[in-house]
Amino acid sequence: MQSRRLKDKVCYNYCMSYINVYIEHNSLALNTTFTYACDQKVEVGCRVRVPFGAQDLIGFVESVDVLPKVKNIKSVLEVLDTKPLLNEELMTLAHTISQNYVCSVISVLKTMLPPALRPSSIEHKIVYEDWAVLNDETVALTPKQKEAFASIRDQLPMKASILRKKISLSRPLFEKGVLSLEKRVKESVVPMEEIEDSSFVLTEEQQAAIENIEKGKNTVYLLHGVTGSGKTEVFLQLAKKVLSEGKQVLFLVPEIGLTPMMIQRVKARFQTKIAIYHSSLNAQEKYEQYQLVKENKVSIVVGTRSSVFMPFSNLGLILMDEEHDSSYKQDSMPRYHTRDIVMERAKFHHCKVVLSSATPSLDSYARAYKGVYQLVTLTKRISLQMPKIHLVDMKTEQVENGLSFSLINAIQQALAKHQQVILLLNRRGYLPVVKCTQCEETFTCPDCGIALTYHKKEDLLMCHCCGRVFYFDHTCPKCHSHSFYRLGMGTEKLEENLQNMFPKAYIVRMDADSTRKKNAHAKLLKEFEEKGDILVGTQMVAKGLDYQRVSVVGILQADASLARIDYQSAETAYSMLEQASGRCGRGQIEGNVYIQTFEPDHYVMRSVIQHDYFSFFSKEMKYRHLGMYPPYVYLCTVIYQDKKEENALQTAQEAKAYLSDLKVLGPISISMRQQKARVRLVIKSKDKELLTQRVWQLVHHHMRLKTTVKQDINMYPFGLEE
Known part of the structure; x- marks a missing residue:
């Protein structure tokens, strides 16, 4: 008996191995692996449940068969995956992102x-559902059962719920073993209307662009084409060639609002199932789309940043x-830029990239x-006419x-001709500021300290x-008056004004408020295309x-972006104005753009x-050079946050002294968050390598201080917070 126990113990020790695990917390203070004992087979890239302090947490296996460096090692509670969730490429990429963006590895793995x-x-x-599958059709059945089975035989496998509706004798088929139940991941249908592929004739510029990219030896190409020059068609032609070689293609778009149109173009052209991935999908839909790619069931992916x-x-x-587009930059840990990924x-895949x-x-x-990327240009529109720009x-x-009045007249003329109008006002809500006329009190967010917007x-x-919402009883909390200024305007108020001015016009509003519901982007765009004015x-x-019928574009408050105290304000303004201008005159109708500006x-x-x-x-590069801003230098912002501004300010000043070998701007106080003061260093x-190295050293230096002041790192920020 004693011999048997000894043998079991030896076998147990033989089966035991040690693994290194990243636990689920994103904190940089925990950006290291922890060693656990594991008596089950597990591979790198699998999830495990482990004890951590007084909690049971989920971890991600980083390495197996390691040599333990300490005694009294805790054991894995449960292995959650039989196969790795991420392959070697993605595991290596996670470490690269962590190093370059000064963020935790686990935050990247989660992303x-x-x-x-x-x-x-x-x-x-993950939601599963029962499917009926053929098990053994040689089983003896009654005549009625045979008839029932024959009616559904060629439709197998099918959902069990559908089977039960089709035939009343489904139960005996399962009981006798003709059919069996199989659990399958529930398929979430992502609705998207099918459209016919539009006919096209490539222009000489498009043909030249395609040849330059296909025959070029560079990896990265920048396709710079004026609005309406047919860049998407170049994309589709390039994709067609790659797909014919049995390879996969990724179409990236910056926002959900652009996804429906790209999906339609891709589906119409290739007439095949594609994977769609963006933030408005629920967890089940994202899992399904992810599995389609992992199981090589699709060759085309259309999606946003993630x-x-x-x-x-x-x-x-x-x-x-x-x-x-700034949407390609993630605004929370890990703060990566999609272009870098x-x-x-x-x-890794030895494939070409077209920006x-x-x-x-x-x-x-x-x-x-400079020749790092190969520049490919499209200088002419398909319609051969650029819209006329009117600076008002x-x-x-x-x-x-x-x-x-110039814009009002243009709208009236367009509506009279049954043409369409697009008006851009980059401010949602009804009133951007609510201010009392009696005591001049402004309603502000208690967490952020910025003016609240009224939504009528x-x-x-x-x-x-921060997104917080507050009840408004139309009473000033300071003097209790009920009179407020009606200055300023958001898209909600603009919509109301337009409806009063053009009562017969069909108006569609598209902003963060009107597109909250699922598939709202696609529905609103379809609504505007079919009946919108x-x-x-x-x-x-x-x-x-x-849209071919859009003849007028109006841009209101065009100077708003220029007014921001940010080195990228001019670039942001130019991009938005030029892009918006390109929405009209894309067909046979002449386009006119009215930019309302004080400058x-x-x-x-x-x-x-x-x-x-x-x-x-x-022009802009000269200013960037004078101010020493990107692309002439690399930037990092470090924000210190605390309930007391003096604590954040002191910590920031100490950090600046620690980085005395680098150029550091600040510290400067910026808008608060969660009722905490924030102080920023630039x-x-x-x-680039020196910047990354010194910021990592700053992170470890901050940890040694054991201060309650929070440190927030943003490598290569897309603009500066105010």
């Missing part, structure tokens, strides 16, 4: 996976539309200018309800920074939309009116 598979104790259950992490096995081409994946935009980012165009000087123009439809106040919206209506002589406005990107690029360096 890479759909919610249902993330290493997190917050469980997103789709860059899809588990491709044979990626042949990456197409990044509107590459300049694209380059890493292209390097496309009518207004390329200065960073990308500078690389193309708001210092001299007559105005009614925020609209200049819901009759509430909302913070557009005027489309009112924020910057989401400024790009990607292609008609600003170089951004002059470049837009001439559709001259290079003029803007040259770090500059021409040496």
Whole structure:
């Protein structure tokens, strides 16, 4: 008996191995692996449940068969996966992102996976359903059972719920073993209307662009084409060639609003099932789309930022539309830029990348200018006519309800001809500021300290920074008056004004409020296409939309972006104005754009009116060089947050002293969050590796201080918070 026990113990020790695990917490203080004993088979890339302090947490296996460095090692409680969730490429990529963006590895791993598979104790259950499958058709059946079985034989496998509706004798077929039940992941249908592929004849420029990219030896190409020049058609032609070689293609778009149109174009062209991946899908839908790629059931993926992490096995081409867009930069840990991840994946798969935009980012165009990327240009529109730009000087123009008389007349003429109008106002809500006329009190967010926006439809106040919503009883909390200024205007008020001015017009509003519901983007765009007269919206209506009947575009408060104290303000303004201008005159109808501005002589406005990107690029690069901003240097912002501003300020000053070998701007106080003061440093360096190294050292230095002041790192920020 004793011999038997000894033998069992030896066998147990033989089966035991040690693994290194990243636990689910994102904190940089826990950005290391922890060793656990495991008596089950497990591979790198699998999830495990482990004890950590007084909690049971989910971890991600980073390595197996390691040598333990300490005694009294805890054991794994449960192995959750039999096969790795991430392959070697993605595991290596996670470490690269962690190093380059100064973030935890586990935060990257979570970002890479759909919610249902993330290493997190917050469980997103995968929904399964029963399917009837053929088990043994040689089993003896009664005549009626044979007849019932014959009626569904060729339709197997099928959902069990559908089978029961088709035949009343389904139960005996299961009991006798003719059929058996099989659990399958429930398929969530992502609705998208099928459209016919449009006929096309490639222009000489398009043909030349396609040949340059297909025959070129470069990895990265910047496709700079004016709005309406047919960049999407170039994408489709390039994709067709790669797909014919049996490889996969990734179509990236910056926002959900652009996804429906790209999906329609891709589906219409290739007539095949594609994977769709973006933030409006629920956990089950994301899991399903992820599995389609992992199981090689699709060769085409269309998606937003997060789709860059899809588990491709044979990626042949990456197409990044509107590459300049700020939506490609993640605004929470890990704060990666999609373009950087694209380059890493292209390097691994040895595939080409095409970045496309009518207004390329200065960073990308500078690389193309220097020959790092290959520049490919489309200088002419398919319709051969660019829209006419009218700069409306708001210092001299007559105005009614925020609209200049010039724009009002243009809208009237367009509606009379049954043409369509797009109006851009990059501010949602009804009133941007609610201020008492008696005591001048302004309603502000207690968490962020910024003005609350009034939303008339819901009759509430909302913070557009943190999203908090407040009840509004139309009473001033300070003097108890009921009189407020009606200054300023958001898209909701603009919609109301337009309906009063043009009562017969069918108006569609598209902003973050009207697109909250599932598939709202696609529904609103279809509504405007089929019966809309005027489309009112924020910057989401400024790009990607292609409607032949749009003859007028109006841009209100065009100077708003220029007023921001940010080194990227001019670039942001130019991009939005040029992109919005390109929404009209895309067919046979002449397009007219009315830009309402108080600064008609600003170089951004002059470049837009001439559709001259290079003029803007040259001018703006001079300012960037003088101020030593990207692309001449690399930036990092570090924000310190605490309940007491003096604590945050002191910690920031100490950090600046620690980084005395680098150029550091600040510290400066910026808007608070969660009722905590925030202080910002801006770090500059021409040496990217040095910047990364010193920021990591700053992180570890901050940990040693054991302070309650929170430190927040953003490598290569897309603009500066105010």
